[in-house]
Amino acid sequence: MTDVNSMTGGMGRRLYGPRGWTVLGLCCIAVFVVMPILNLAVPAESPFHVSAYWxxxxxxxxxxxxxxVAMDLVWGYAGILSLGHGLFFALxxxxxxxxxxxxxxxxxxxRQPMPDFMVFLDWKEFPWQWWNSDSFLWCAMLVVVVPGLLAYVFGYFAFRSRVKGVYLSIITQALxxxxxxxxxxxxxxFGGNNGFTDFRRILDIPIATPQTRMTLxxxxxxxxxxxxxxxxxxxxxxxxxxxxAIRDAEQRVMFxxxxxxxxxxxVWTLSAVICGIAGALYVPQVGIIxxxxxxxxxSIEIAIWVAVGGRGTLIGPILGAGLVNGAKSFFTQAFPExxxxxLGLIFILVTLFLPQGVMGLMKKKT
Amino acid sequence: MSDNANTSNESGGYGRVSTGGLDTTHGVVLYLEDISVSFDGFKALNKLSLSIDIGELRCVIGPNGAGKTTMMDVITGKTRPDEGTVFFGQTIDLTKMSEAEISTVGVGRKFQKPTIFEHHSVFENLELAMKADKKVRSTLFSKLSSAQMDSIAETLKTIRLGDNADRVAGLLSHGQKQWLEIGMLLMQEPRLLLLDEPVAGMSDEETERTGELFLSLAGKHSLVVVEHDMAFVEKIGRKITVLHEGSVLAEGSMGEVQNDPKVIEVYLGR
Known part of the structure; x- marks a missing residue:
């Protein structure tokens, strides 16, 4: 006889076990308590001070x-390899x-009320894209709606026409x-090749202060x-x-x-919206787009973060983004050329020897 | 052991199948009329006409390239016919529906190569196949009710994978995969089951049990079985359809079909 209850342990909605929640709690403390103290409260002379750079x-x-994480949702879970996710981030x-x-x-x-690049181009009024752009709420809405709408329309036609695999990847890259x-x-x-920079304020609060930086x-x-x-x-x-299941056997899912x-x-549209939000948080911190x-x-680099961390694990891609960008910071300072x-070598090595990324390595150890 | 499988089916949930939408007043569950399909000039199906009665177990045989799999593709919406109509009951025209819609109105299909979700557990495979609201919004919040749990447990018993419920499906033996796929079909509670070479790669004992399972399903469901294994067909087939070059060559009992001169010519003549 089959004991139905014994096999449903994994079916309930338990996001993480006690260990997972503990790690997550420690991360929260690091982000919301330790970093602010080390940056704002510890004096700059102290070796424990964390500088604005960090x-x-x-x-x-x-x-x-x-x-x-957004990329992992579409690639690791639904099997859709997007090579254009940077677009949603940038939008x-x-x-x-x-x-x-x-x-x-x-x-x-x-010293003009219009952005410098418009003055330079001798524009007398804002083009239509800039309508209502002095409203925080309007722009916050665009952050979600613009990438989301583009992804929805693109996805609607691509998925309905059953474009998949490498063809979809190439189209996203072209997009x-x-x-x-x-x-x-x-x-x-939108400022041509210079884009936007030289930001001063956000919600009328000066943007370059330690407090604003830490809040962001x-x-x-x-x-x-x-x-x-x-x-x-x-x-x-x-x-x-x-x-x-769609990733593994789409036809069976349809039947x-x-x-x-x-x-x-x-999932495609949701992923694009998440990327858009990430882009909106990125711009005021980095100061340029x-x-x-x-x-x-x-966009290819985004796929590499996920591959390095481990597809379909959610945590892995976070580690992958950290590791690859850590390596990037080191290399671009030490050996820029x-x-x-x-990066190419990392990708090849991971593909050959770590098909499940860093997470696969951890699973093998335990 | 096989009795067990049979009784659990009879007491199972398949009697609950809703008849909503499917009009079978004339006793016919599936009716194909003058179906033609060609690929690059090659006529895979040539004015094929076929009807399946409600509760019938029909075996379809024929040499390679006779159009057996293409016929299943047309019924399940994978291939659109160039000509002809496919009616499910009296009113539902399958040629105008998507694969998912056809499945939802009650047509289940087993593929030639066992197609299961290899990275999901056996239990999850059945859960995903289960007849339920399959819209995005409902799968986000769905929880298994106890009735659904019971029906999964019952199917596990029927396909004898109760002890493997938590196993990753990719680790099952070939025969077990075939059974899991059949179990997934049963979870859909279909009115009509299309089974493409269901006993390929099974041991003799597994083949025997599969035959018993199909016989127990006939009556409550209608089944169309495509098979090369003639011993198996002889055992379960009450009525046999022989396909050749995209149309029906002969139809009748095993004895009638075997003695049909046209069939003898096709199978032995060359």
Whole structure:
């Protein structure tokens, strides 16, 4: 006889075990308590002081980690390899960047109420894309709606036409490349190849103070933890099991009565929205957004973070984003010309020897 | 042991199958009329007409390339016919529906190569196949009710994988995978089951049990079995359809079909 109850242990919605929650709690303490104290309260002479450089670097890497989790949802779980996720990240960044540009007010180089690049181009009024861009709420809404809508429309046609595998990857790559060329043009209205920079304020609060920096850092940390929990909640639901089934045998899923287009479209759009939010958090911390963020190489790098960390593990991609960007920071300072070779080598080694990434290595050990 | 499988089926949930939407007043569950499909000029199906009665167990045989799998593709919406109609009951035109919709109205299909979710546990495979609301929103919040648990446990018993419920499906033997796929079909509570070479790669004992299972399902469900194993067909087939070059060559009992000169010519003549 089969004991039904014994085999349903894994079926309940338990996000993490006690150990997982403890680690997550320690991460919260590190982000919300330790870092603020070390940066704001410990004097700069002390060896324990964490400088603004490190706060910004960690904040930046956490933004990337959010993107990595979003990428894992579509690639690791649904089996859709996007090589254009940098586009959604950049669109979120540009949406929020418009607001930051408006917050400069008349403090720019030209002392004009319009952004410097518009004055330089001799524009007398804001183009239509900038409508209502002085409103924080409007731009915050664009951060979600612009990447989400683009992903929805693109996904609707791609998934309905059953474009998959390498063909979908190539199309996403072309999409981000086309967008980059579009944003390079001055006429597009987003500052051409210089993009947006020189931000002064956010919500009328000066942006370059330690307090603002730390607040942005903490918000990013909270968003990362929230994204992880949301993704974990999704992937432990029956929805998540359907996604993984689509990855492994899409036809069988269809013959089980699931309309797989809706499943892929949902997770694809959600992933793009999360990337947009990460981009919006990235721009005020790093202080610049330009079309380079849409370059194909950036999107490929996102896939490498996920592959290095381990697909379909959620935690792995966060580690992957941290490891690869840590290595990048080191290499670009120590041997700047060799970074791309190192990145390529990492990718090849991981593909050959660690198909499940760093997480696979950890599983083998335990 | 085999009695066990049979009785658990009879007392199982399959009697609950809703008849909503499916009109079988004339006793026919599936009706194909003049179906033609061609791939690059090759006529895979050529004016194929076939009807399956409610509760019937029909075996379909035929040489390679006769169009058996293409016929299943057309019924399940994977391939659109160039001509012809496929009616499920009196009113449902399957040629205008997607794979998922066809499955939802009650057509289940087993593939030639066992197709299961290799990274999911046996239990999860059955859970995903289970007849339920399969929209995105409901799968986000769904929990298994105790009735659903019971029905999964019952199917596990029927397909004799009760002790493997938590095992990753990819680790099962070939025969067990075939059974799991059949179990997934049963979870869908279909009115019509299409089974493409269900006993390929099974041991003799497994083949025997599969035959018993199918016989016990007939009556409550309608089954169409495509099979090469003639001994198996002889054992379960009440009515046999022989396909050849995309159309029906002969139809009848095993004895009638075996003595049909056209069939003899196709199978032995060359």
């Amino acid at each position: 706060v910004t670097l960690f904040g930046k890497v956490m933004c990337y980690a959010i993107v990595a 979120g960044g540009y949406s929020f960047g418009m607001y930051l540009m408006r917050q400069i007010g008349s403090d720019g180089q030209y 981000t490349f086309a967008a980059m060329l579009l944003f390079f043009r001055n006429a597009t209205g 850092f903490a918000i990013t940390g909270a968003t990362l933890i929230g994204t992880l929990l949301l993704a974990r909640w999704l992937t432990t639901s029956r929805f998540g099991r359907v996604l993984a 089980c009565g699931y309309d797989t287009v809706h499943y892929k479209l949902f 330009n079309p380079g963020e849409m370059s194909p190489a950036n 060799y970074w791309l070779y190192a």
